[in-house]
Amino acid sequence: TCNYHDQCIETDDRITVNNFTCICDEGYSGETCQYTDTKITVYFQEVPIPSSILAHFITADGNVQHTRTSTFKRIRPDEDLVSIYTSNKFHLLFTEFGNNYYLTIAQEKSILSAIITTTIIPSQRCPHINELFSSTILEFSRLRRIKLYPLLCQKRSELKCFYDETFICLCTTDRFANCFSFNHSMIYNCRESHFCDNNAQCFQDKPKCPTKSMCVCDECFYGTYCQFSTKGFAISVDAILGYKIRPHTIFTQQSMTVK
DSSP: OOOSSEEEEETTTOOOTTOOEEEEEEEEETTSSOOEEEEEEEEEEESOOEEEEEEEEEOOOOTTTOOOEEEEEETTTTEEEEEEESSOOSSSEEEEETTTTEEEEESSSSTTTOOOEEOOOOOEEEOOOOGEEEOOHTSSSSSHTTTTHHHHHHHTTTOEEOOOEEEEEETTTTTTTEEEEEEETOOTTTTOOOOOSTEEEEESSSSSSSSHHHHHOOOTSSSSTOEEETTSSSHHHHHGGGGGGTTOOGGSSSOTTTO
């Protein structure tokens, strides 16, 4: 049977009573939702609190090519933090908002079902190389320019990371530049699975064999698959409040905006 952190849906009880699917609550995973996901609570200090973020998890195991999993999180107007859950091991977490990347977590060993609290501050921002190099160096060929990347870390002790059109680079404790490829213009469509409607973005919990998918709707669309539209209707309370309504929460515990 399913764990109590989920909903149990029978596939077909005419065939067998043991054939069912568990739909896990946020923060739980596994066939029967028996695992507790890693919870990451992110605060913001001296940076504008965004209305939403992209969280990019990077996993690097030995000499195997790194893997990337991205997810989207909204931040309610009455909150100054965001909680992110992942069922996967990871070594780096970058948060993206306001056209900036921030190195949020860097860890050598990844522990499943961990509880992590961190704060994003201005010094964690990863600047583009256009902010770091002179116009003369920026005109160099790509290969010649990359050879100068270690100098950025050695000459700028405050620099934690930076990026160009192809890579994101970390400045290690030894002040070397550790770079890896990163697709800055990735299209989030769940590998063209057409899971979401109306050109919505689609995010999955794993790059291979995903178990969870989530749709992020464009303006004027809503619903689990972004299948509903508010276009053509008069002013609607649902359309105005939108994501400010907390699901499965009684009215007295809703935000002041909803009340």
